[in-house]
Amino acid sequence: MTRYSQKRILIYSHDAYGLGNIRRMLSICDQITKSNPNTSIMLLTGSPMIHSMRIPQNVDYVKLPCITRESTEKFSATYWRNIDVDKMIRIRSDLILSAVRSFRPDLIIVDKKPLGVKRELLPTLRFVRNQLPRTKLVLGLRDILDDPKVTVPIWQSHDYYGMIEKYYDQVWIFGSPELFDAAEAYQMPEGVLRKVIYTGYLFKPALLEKNQIVDDLFPDMTKPMALIMVGGGGDGFPVISAYINGIKNGQQNSAYNSLIVTGPEMPAVRREWIQKATATMNNIQVLEYTKNIENYIAAADAVVCMGGYNTTCEVLAYGKKALIIPRVEPVSEQLIRARQLQHLGIVEMLHPADLTPESIIDAVERTFNRPENNNKLAHRLNLNGLQNIGKMTREMLYPNRYTIKPFRCEMNGIYA
Numbered sequence: 001m002t003r004y005s006q007k008r009i010l011i012y013s014h015d016a017y018g019l020g021n022i023r024r025m026l027s028i029c030d031q032i033t034k035s036n037p038n039t040s041i042m043l044l045t046g047s048p049m050i051h052s053m054r055i056p057q058n059v060d061y062v063k064l065p066c067i068t069r070e071s072t073e074k075f076s077a078t079y080w081r082n083i084d085v086d087k088m089i090r091i092r093s094d095l096i097l098s099a100v101r102s103f104r105p106d107l108i109i110v111d112k113k114p115l116g117v118k119r120e121l122l123p124t125l126r127f128v129r130n131q132l133p134r135t136k137l138v139l140g141l142r143d144i145l146d147d148p149k150v151t152v153p154i155w156q157s158h159d160y161y162g163m164i165e166k167y168y169d170q171v172w173i174f175g176s177p178e179l180f181d182a183a184e185a186y187q188m189p190e191g192v193l194r195k196v197i198y199t200g201y202l203f204k205p206a207l208l209e210k211n212q213i214v215d216d217l218f219p220d221m222t223k224p225m226a227l228i229m230v231g232g233g234g235d236g237f238p239v240i241s242a243y244i245n246g247i248k249n250g251q252q253n254s255a256y257n258s259l260i261v262t263g264p265e266m267p268a269v270r271r272e273w274i275q276k277a278t279a280t281m282n283n284i285q286v287l288e289y290t291k292n293i294e295n296y297i298a299a300a301d302a303v304v305c306m307g308g309y310n311t312t313c314e315v316l317a318y319g320k321k322a323l324i325i326p327r328v329e330p331v332s333e334q335l336i337r338a339r340q341l342q343h344l345g346i347v348e349m350l351h352p353a354d355l356t357p358e359s360i361i362d363a364v365e366r367t368f369n370r371p372e373n374n375n376k377l378a379h380r381l382n383l384n385g386l387q388n389i390g391k392m393t394r395e396m397l398y399p400n401r402y403t404i405k406p407f408r409c410e411m412n413g414i415y416a
Contacts, residue, residue: 007039007397010105012096014117015047019232020308022047025111027204028389030056035390036397042103044096049264054291062099064092067117069330075117093120100124107396109138114160125167136396137168141182142309143175146331148185155186165191172389173198176382179340199389200382203317206298214299218257219282225257226364227300229293231308233263237270238355239325243304244277246357247284256368257283259296264289302367307334317383323348323367325355
């Protein structure tokens with residue numbers, strides 16, 4: 001058996017909002033170390049939730065100061081006061097460069113932004129190309145960034161395409177062109193297209209069986225269960241409050257149980273309202289946060305959620321009946337994804353502009369009544385992204401010792 005030398009990987013995830021990015025990157029870390037046990041990973045992250053996450057084996061992290069996305073391409077310091085964003089970016093940029101200088105990674109994976117937030121990665125990219133010529137650079141992109149009418153002008157004006165051609169070896173798109181062809185939609189030029197690989201969607205299997213998760217949650221366990229989840233929860237209160245009011249207004253003796261997960265970023269006053277509003281409702285249980293949300297998705301009979309990447313992947317993989325109420329600001333990513341899935345007949349969708357207690361309960365009823373196995377396309381989508389990334393990482397780290405059939409951007413979403 002071939003012995004592999006020790007390798008180092010650095011992963012950058014700016015994490016300006018919510019839980020999606022950090023959950024996705026930790027899943028990637030976990031898969032890489034399982035597929036390549038002789039690797040050590042340094043994760044650079046600005047996520048305020050990193051301390052409560054399960055950190056995979058062989059992984060440690062450096063916490064960057066938190067930033068908040070106020071609108072497209074506009075950021076501010078999350079916690080520090082009397083410090084402007086440019087000063088914050090200089091601090092973060094210095095930390096990133098210092099980490100790379102000391103760690104000297106064999107592979108760097110950058111999440112979403114080719115130059116980081118406000119170009120904070122540029123000094124590091126220059127250092128790597130000048131001082132670490134053997135280090136490979138990968139840009140990882142989720143399937144949908146934003147409306148192409150918004151994204152393309154930004155990428156062109158910031159010369160992101162040119163920077164990718166200059167600094168990056170590969171571009172991994174965490175999706176399938178069957179659902180959304182990002183390379184075409186974002187008008188990637190030929191020099192970038194040669195580096196593009198559709199990995200498939202990133203799906204992390206649940207750890208526990210259904211009866212281990214939901215056992216004794218509700219007085220009547222014979223009823224089906226709806227899972228209501230809003231990601232980090234920072235902007236999820238309207239969905240949950242509309243749902244609770246809808247149940248109270250006309251569905252007190254509901255035919256199904258409801259598990260509500262508020263998310264750790266929901267303001268305390270909002271969580272308190274939810275707890276008080278549901279205190280006497282035996283068919284509703286409330287959690288603030290769980291490290292194993294995928295287990296509850298697997299256990300649910302129907303899912304009510306926003307349209308984030310990770311949640312969508314899990315809904316697709318488990319074949320769940322789902323109602324998506326997408327976030328529409330400051331980017332249209334979730335709306336585009338939800339509309340595509342609705343158009344394909346895979347999910348129900350309710351636009352947040354149409355959200356009322358009555359409309360959400362009606363939509364939940366439609367979701368429960370959807371025919372079984374109505375998402376045949378979902379089962380044809382490539383959901384092996386994590387396994388593929390494990391193989392692709394090994395190929396990049398050990399190009400002369402381990403070879404696999406090269407991955408290519410196939411239009412049918414199936415990859416070697």
